[in-house]
Amino acid sequence: MTSNFLDLDKYIKRKTLIIEKNLYSYFENKNTILWQAMNYSIRAGGKRLRPVIALAVCEMLEGNEEVVIPSACAIEMIHTQSLIHDDLPSIDNDDLRRGKPTNHKVYGEAMAIIAGDGLITLAFYTICKYTKNTEYINILKVIEELSYAAGPDGMCGGQAIDIIAEKNKEFIVDENILNYIHSNKTGAIIKASGKIGAILSNASENEIELITSYCKNIGLAFQIIDDILDVKGETRILGKTARKDINKATFPNFYGIEKSIKIAKELVENAISNLDYFGNKAKYLIDLAYYILERNY
Amino acid sequence: MTSNFLDLDKYIKRKTLIIEKNLYSYFENKNTILWQAMNYSIRAGGKRLRPVIALAVCEMLEGNEEVVIPSACAIEMIHTQSLIHDDLPSIDNDDLRRGKPTNHKVYGEAMAIIAGDGLITLAFYTICKYTKNTEYINILKVIEELSYAAGPDGMCGGQAIDIIAEKNKEFIVDENILNYIHSNKTGAIIKASGKIGAILSNASENEIELITSYCKNIGLAFQIIDDILDVKGETRILGKTARKDINKATFPNFYGIEKSIKIAKELVENAISNLDYFGNKAKYLIDLAYYILERNY
Numbered sequence: 001m002t003s004n005f006l007d008l009d010k011y012i013k014r015k016t017l018i019i020e021k022n023l024y025s026y027f028e029n030k031n032t033i034l035w036q037a038m039n040y041s042i043r044a045g046g047k048r049l050r051p052v053i054a055l056a057v058c059e060m061l062e063g064n065e066e067v068v069i070p071s072a073c074a075i076e077m078i079h080t081q082s083l084i085h086d087d088l089p090s091i092d093n094d095d096l097r098r099g100k101p102t103n104h105k106v107y108g109e110a111m112a113i114i115a116g117d118g119l120i121t122l123a124f125y126t127i128c129k130y131t132k133n134t135e136y137i138n139i140l141k142v143i144e145e146l147s148y149a150a151g152p153d154g155m156c157g158g159q160a161i162d163i164i165a166e167k168n169k170e171f172i173v174d175e176n177i178l179n180y181i182h183s184n185k186t187g188a189i190i191k192a193s194g195k196i197g198a199i200l201s202n203a204s205e206n207e208i209e210l211i212t213s214y215c216k217n218i219g220l221a222f223q224i225i226d227d228i229l230d231v232k233g234e235t236r237i238l239g240k241t242a243r244k245d246i247n248k249a250t251f252p253n254f255y256g257i258e259k260s261i262k263i264a265k266e267l268v269e270n271a272i273s274n275l276d277y278f279g280n281k282a283k284y285l286i287d288l289a290y291y292i293l294e295r296n297y
Numbered sequence: 298m299t300s301n302f303l304d305l306d307k308y309i310k311r312k313t314l315i316i317e318k319n320l321y322s323y324f325e326n327k328n329t330i331l332w333q334a335m336n337y338s339i340r341a342g343g344k345r346l347r348p349v350i351a352l353a354v355c356e357m358l359e360g361n362e363e364v365v366i367p368s369a370c371a372i373e374m375i376h377t378q379s380l381i382h383d384d385l386p387s388i389d390n391d392d393l394r395r396g397k398p399t400n401h402k403v404y405g406e407a408m409a410i411i412a413g414d415g416l417i418t419l420a421f422y423t424i425c426k427y428t429k430n431t432e433y434i435n436i437l438k439v440i441e442e443l444s445y446a447a448g449p450d451g452m453c454g455g456q457a458i459d460i461i462a463e464k465n466k467e468f469i470v471d472e473n474i475l476n477y478i479h480s481n482k483t484g485a486i487i488k489a490s491g492k493i494g495a496i497l498s499n500a501s502e503n504e505i506e507l508i509t510s511y512c513k514n515i516g517l518a519f520q521i522i523d524d525i526l527d528v529k530g531e532t533r534i535l536g537k538t539a540r541k542d543i544n545k546a547t548f549p550n551f552y553g554i555e556k557s558i559k560i561a562k563e564l565v566e567n568a569i570s571n572l573d574y575f576g577n578k579a580k581y582l583i584d585l586a587y588y589i590l591e592r593n594y
Contacts, residue, residue: 034449034457085414090406109387110460113410114453117382120417121448128441136433143440144425151418152331156411160331163407 005294008287012052018065019051023073026126037107037115038122041080044098049222050075050189054197056288057211060281063201070130071142071196074123078150079189081119082159084112091163120150134200142196149192158185165249173249181249182223183216190219210274214285217271221264222292224251228260229295268293302591305584309349315362316348320370323423334404334412335419338377341395346519347372347486351494353585354508357578360498367427368439368493371420375447376486378416379456381409388460417447431497439493446489455482462546470546478546479520480513487516507571511582514568519589521548521561526592528554565590 027039051072058068087094087102089109094102104112124143131139148154162181165173173181194215198208227250251260271289275282324336348369355365384391384399385406392402401409421440428436445451459478462470470478491512495505524547548557568586572579 030449032449032454032457033461034454037457038449081414085410088407088410091410108464110385110464111457113382113385113388114457114460117378117413117417117447118449118453118457120414121444121451121453123444124421124440125444125448128437128444136437140425140433140436143421147418147420147422147425150414151422152327152329152335152415154418156415156418157329157331160329160334160408160411160415163411164330167405167407 005287005291008284008291011056011284012048012288015052015055016048018055018069019048019072019076022069023051023076026073026122026130033107033111034114034118037103037111038118040106041084041097041103041115042077042119044100046080046098048076050079050193053190053193053215053285053288056284057194057197058201060278060285061198061201061203061207062281063197063203064133067131067134068197068200070126071146071200072193074126074146075189075193075196077119077123077126078146078155081116081123082150082155082189084116084119086159088112091159131200134202138199138202141199145192145195145199149188154184154188154192155186158182158188162249173254175254178249178251178254179220182220182251186223186226187216187219190222191215207277210277214271214274214289217267217274218289218292221267221271221289224260224264224267225292225295228252228257228264231257264293302584302588305581305588308353308581309345309585312349312352313345315352315366316345316369316373319366320348320373323370323419323427330404330408331411331415334400334408335415337403338381338394338400338412339374339416341397343373343377343395345373347376347490350487350490350512350582350585353581354491354494355498357575357582358495358498358500358504359578360494360500361430364428364431365494365497367423368443368497369490371423371443372486372490372493374416374420374423375443375452378413378420379447379452379486381413381416383456385409388456428497431499435496435499438496442489442492442496446485451481451485451489452483455479455485459546470551472551475546475548475551476517479517479548483520483523484513484516487519488512504574507574511568511571511586514564514571515586515589518561518564518568518586521557521564522589522592525549525554525557525561561590 023042027035027042030039054068054072054075055065058065083097084103086092087097088104095105096102103115107115123146127139127143127146150156158181161177162185165171165177165181191212194211195208198211203211230250231252251263255263268289272286275285320339324332324339327336351365351369351372352362355362380394381400383389384394385401391399393399400412404412420443424436424440424443447453455478458474459482462468462474462478488509491508492505495508500508527547528549548560552560565586569583572582
């Protein structure tokens with residue numbers, strides 16, 4: 001992280017520690033090979049961006065972090081599942097993820113499929129079982145939000161069109177489809193992360209709307225930068241195979257790098273404008289939006 | 298269905314109609330290829346045993362069927378997902394299911410994986426979004442129950458050990474492992490079906506316990522008979538490739554057919570003994586238990 005983001009860096013590290021401590025606790029004393037396979041990908045690291053957003057929203061709203069933690073961990077489980085399944089031979093066929101062999105490379109394809117399924121169900125179980133000190137209706141709203149965001153009109157929907165766009169050469173990707181893929185494949189869960197943090201911090205409707213709009217914008221910006229890094233990047237730094245997306249429906253492939261950076265900048269500016277209402281309390285979420293633009297891995 | 302079960306047959310048909318009408322309604326106006334892939338397997342038929350159990354428990358307890366329907370449909374979505382993923386080339390590699398080409402044969406492997414994921418998330422979304430006229434705590438209990446039953450200590454857990462037992466010839470299947478596989482792979486969701494029907498019909502703790510025990514017993518009996526039918530069956534009648542399980546960890550492979558039938562009979566008798574408490578109202582659940590023993594497809 002560059003020197004501009006020292007404060008944010010410390011903040012993210014602090015939140016990541018809290019998340020990982022709790023996330024790992026759900027895997028304690030679980031010793032079957034299936035649990036090991038699930039745990040392998042959960043512990044493979046990553047930026048923990050989504051749960052950090054949930055906790056940062058909670059802190060901005062002066063909510064109770066303990067209430068948000070199980071859902072923040074559930075979000076990371078769903079995200080991890082999507083990576084395991086995306087990496088499978090019949091989808092992206094990737095050998096490397098977060099600098100380590102992908103799940104199916106270690107546990108085999110069959111186990112990797114079931115490990116992904118197990119992580120989805122564990123996510124919803126974790127929310128039900130461990131969320132305390134909030135109204136039941138809030139927990140139900142969170143499950144509805146996450147299941148929608150991860151589902152066929154959200155993340156799965158984005159993955160599916162991405163697969164079609166890549167495998168079917170006659171399928172023409174226009175601006176709308178490009179936006180659909182990325183708003184859903186990555187964006188839906190990032191949006192849900194902020195919204196869930198807000199719901200569990202008893203945010204007003206107006207606050208939820210502002211936070212959702214912030215997340216929607218940074219979610220798409222994050223994916224655009226991810227794809228630019230893929231074009232420019234080195235496998236060593238990215239921790240996943242670089243230049244894999246050369247034939248995929250990405251912003252840099254569609255608009256070129258320069259215009260893609262411009263779009264990402266506008267998205268980040270839009271994102272931040274939603275935070276005016278929260279004044280100084282939004283400091284870390286503002287920094288996070290700028291950081292998404294300037295990160296190099 | 299044999300003449301002994303004419304009443305039950307009518308009852309199941311009536312309940313199946315209700316389930317399918319509602320189940321299909323969640324797929325209306327959903328036209329992406331992903332939704333089509335999900336819908337293909339949802340509409341491929343099947344016995345609808347699990348949602349029928351949920352509704353039959355509700356009727357026995359004089360509950361409100363409308364309250365149970367979304368969860369009953371969610372259970373069928375999870376069950377369908379497990380079939381789609383089980384049939385994949387890297388797991389059972391099956392071309393035929395319910396008399397039709399398997400999901401990946403029609404939509405490709407990548408889409409079949411995502412269709413399964415989409416059905417899991419849709420299941421939880423359906424419960425949250427459409428369950429009305431019951432306390433929020435009951436809905437949360439249902440989600441906790443279903444996510445546990447479908448997850449790494451339930452259905453996924455059973456699938457994983459089944460995979461290991463089949464692929465790793467050095468893995469020794471003993472009685473405990475055989476029971477673990479089948480109690481979880483098939484049993485967990487059947488057990489959850491009854492329990493969820495009971496929770497949403499405001500059953501007492503004692504009633505929930507009796508119904509859970511009934512379901513646990515018929516669940517294992519159902520799987521044993523399924524495996525016996527596989528040994529004896531014809532592809533034409535079964536609607537899936539027969540004699541596929543010749544090397545798998547099944548009761549007939551482990552105990553032989555005669556002893557397996559004896560075990561299944563004992564399980565059904567145990568199941569029925571749990572229903573004494575409910576008197577005449579348990580008629581259809583009793584018939585269902587006997588039918589599981591005597592079915593031929």
